[in-house]
Amino acid sequence: MSYRAPVSNQRLILDAVVGIHELDGGPEADMVDAVLEGAAALAEGEFAPLLRTGDTVGARWNNGAVTMPAGFREAWSSFVEGGWMSLAAPEEHGGQGLPFVLSAALMDNLNAANVGFALCPMLSMGAIEAIERHGSDDLKRDYLPKIVSGEWPATMNLTEPQAGSDVGALKTRAEPNNDGSWRIKGTKIFITYGEHDLSDQIVHMVLARTQGAPEGTRGISLFLVPKILPNGSANDLRCVSIEHKLGIHASPTCVMSYGDHDGAIGWLIGPEHGGMAAMFTMMNNARLNVGLQGVGIAERATQRAVAYATERKQGQRNRLPVPIAEHPDVRRMLLRMRALTMGARALAYYAFGQVDRAARGDAGAGLRAEVLTPLVKAWCTDIGIEVASLGIQVHGGMGYIEETGAAQHLRDARIASIYEGTNGIQAADLVGRKLGLDGGLAFDGLIADIEAETQDSRLIALTDAVEVAAATLRASPPDDRLAGSYPFLTMVSVMAAGWLLERMARSGGADDQTRAAASYFLASVVPEALGLGAAAESGAALLYAVPAEALA
């Protein structure tokens, strides 16, 4: 099944939800159209055809080198030559300075087309922002233009075997040289695109600990460590192996060894011990972008399921053979897939748009983006998994056969709820930090905006329930707050997505698909989320009634 970029839905969201034409110094309507159509052509023509070979052949490791499947290098060249890496990058470093939300539209398409491939540019985006905000002028001059162009893809090296969600436990060490550079030694795992043959140079962002640094996250520093040194020689780093994963087989997940010999040469990004701040610059973007993986995969799975269900004949209605899409429960699944996908897209683009407003000086939008980030990361990736799984179900037995393609979406989607901070960590962020941000006003402002706009009784009921749960959680000790964090996150996300869908359906640009999706979402998904209120407020005592071992 070929992929068709959802351009009209993207345009509607950019207009009715993001208000892209109201952005200070934002692009003209012509430019927005050109980007949407160009991104569609790139995703449909270059990335989508490589989805299955990316899965079946996948990235291959041999003696430190990683070979991408046939066609990937050429597609990457098209991407670079088309200037797509530079879309939202700053103009002073060779970027086009377009709104971040347009890169969201691009990544949405690339994720739908080939999420394992799209991870490569996604990681570069975070690196660009980290170097731009925290890097020295020399690093910016020497590295940014080529990362911005896409010629030198970048990576994020955070995780170590003992330091996953707990980044502060990392052990990689950095020692200073006399010339301002550092020598890095340590092993990093789960490094996405840590090695590949899409380019000769790869620029690694590596978290490490300097001598005498404080324990935990306060003692972490970020380094830029290139695969090839400025003098043209190979740096002391190596891809030791790649992982055998459930999905995203196109994406090489590398074990990276730094400094097997004298130490890998690197340069500080930001001040010593300033690694966490730089990392969060990368991560915040990456979290929104991972949310878009859920959106993109959901879109592709939905298109595939609709195509199958409108073709495959089975059973009868009124004594005539019909495609299975005509059976009520199959239709319910298709409509649910579409409604969840559209709701997730609206919520994600809305968050990207708030980041754009914040970049233009709107502090309130910045706070709103902070509140939305865990919702987008966690809920949109949960939606990706649910929609991909429904897609298999729609296909019946054929969905379980790998050649059909539906199963790959579930396998690919399953990682997104884990990396860049597990969804549980997102939920903890929501109830731990975001609920109290700006004295609680950041969160309450979202509620107030929804209450001021919605006219739907079911959404009003959910918003009321969210308010009650928020009040309970705020008044609760940390464990109780954490115990209810996940169901609370889902309620808040559904509330926000429902609000945006309702607005889209009422806007002048709404089409039938949008109205049908919004109707279903408000009639089914919103009431479901109401059922989560009890779990959100039920507290931690229940969870600790027996030791964990007793649950085996």
Place this chain on the structure above:
Amino acid sequence: MSYRAPVSNQRLILDAVVGIHELDGGPEADMVDAVLEGAAALAEGEFAPLLRTGDTVGARWNNGAVTMPAGFREAWSSFVEGGWMSLAAPEEHGGQGLPFVLSAALMDNLNAANVGFALCPMLSMGAIEAIERHGSDDLKRDYLPKIVSGEWPATMNLTEPQAGSDVGALKTRAEPNNDGSWRIKGTKIFITYGEHDLSDQIVHMVLARTQGAPEGTRGISLFLVPKILPNGSANDLRCVSIEHKLGIHASPTCVMSYGDHDGAIGWLIGPEHGGMAAMFTMMNNARLNVGLQGVGIAERATQRAVAYATERKQGQRNRLPVPIAEHPDVRRMLLRMRALTMGARALAYYAFGQVDRAARGDAGAGLRAEVLTPLVKAWCTDIGIEVASLGIQVHGGMGYIEETGAAQHLRDARIASIYEGTNGIQAADLVGRKLGLDGGLAFDGLIADIEAETQDSRLIALTDAVEVAAATLRASPPDDRLAGSYPFLTMVSVMAAGWLLERMARSGGADDQTRAAASYFLASVVPEALGLGAAAESGAALLYAVPAEALA
């Protein structure tokens, strides 16, 4: 991670939910214990160690022959020699005549240990019942003892490329010979264990259409078609290929070609055109058994997740490093996995117990079993998928690495909601046939029993909501009923499982695990299901607001 059979939980359910010792002519307590412990040893010692090789090596096809991974043939011999195939089979054909619910305990364990392997005996069970109820004395004499012993595994051949859920569309033909046998010609797909090297003989149950038969399901007949004919020569049938599937790689899913030459020789089971009745005999059992696949996989995934989460240290509580199981949201996931697994097991065993009571002449229990069958098949397999997916999440990044083993459970679980009648078909059966069974008394009796027993306000609220939804659906035209069927099925299933868990927690035999699982289920899962009421009653108009093509 090694598997430990949940013997104490099984015993509690057999006592408090099934009331196995009250069964007419049922087994003594000693015998129940012997079966539970023997099944545990078989599953732990013989089946579980082959789980991963079943996945990584899998069944292999070469020129019509299928080779099972190393160790499977020996494990199958242990199974046969231990008499496990004959557990619940009728004594007059070499069986032990034990209650069906004890075979449920056996299959629960085998599914947890190695679901791809356990499919082999599962299919034989359905065949035994079909031949016993509908077969001629000759067929019973010639085939039942060896199928009952496990020496000759049996298969079910229903599906054809154009006839999946719509069995009536099948085209395989049968023509009579002069000696009472038939010649079968046609192609069947998705035939589980259609070919393998666990045994020399394989006995195929094949649905086909005789000449001049009425169209649709009324014209279907069931045939017994052995791989090796009574004279020792090979029958005219062949495994053309096996499928490349998302999971259950140990289970060969065969394309079977019957009658490439003169026709495969077979014998009628039951009367001509009596195939549907015989098929439903096989399917009803198989549906309950597929529900147990969800239970077994959920059990294994839960055990694996608890083992990992109580070992893996990450982050701190009160400034001390702790295993991740101590973090509230991880603990929530573990408790949810345990609660869903236990609820699904209770519901499934309860249904098997009703089948046993029905076999002993309790007509009401037979009707109750009919109501429960779609719940067990659909909800327990949904639980299998949800719990397996949560298991990946608990493992974080490691969960996405295939070597960890958590991902296999999701891949294996994903088929169970599809085969033996998709879960959507189960939902249709619930609202189409079971809601009105015995003039509605069969369903209403379940509600009444729950209302008479439960003391939990949340469960009472859900039961009230189910009653309201049932009344709405009964008063609705078919499309509206079908539109709400899936959320309705989930509500009813959660209600019934919550009822049984509440009873278990209050019983004398309850342990801490049971009480904790029941508390969580009633506090979180039951209120969630309340949120489905709106979707159950929302009708079909919403679904058909736009043509299916508009959802692409």
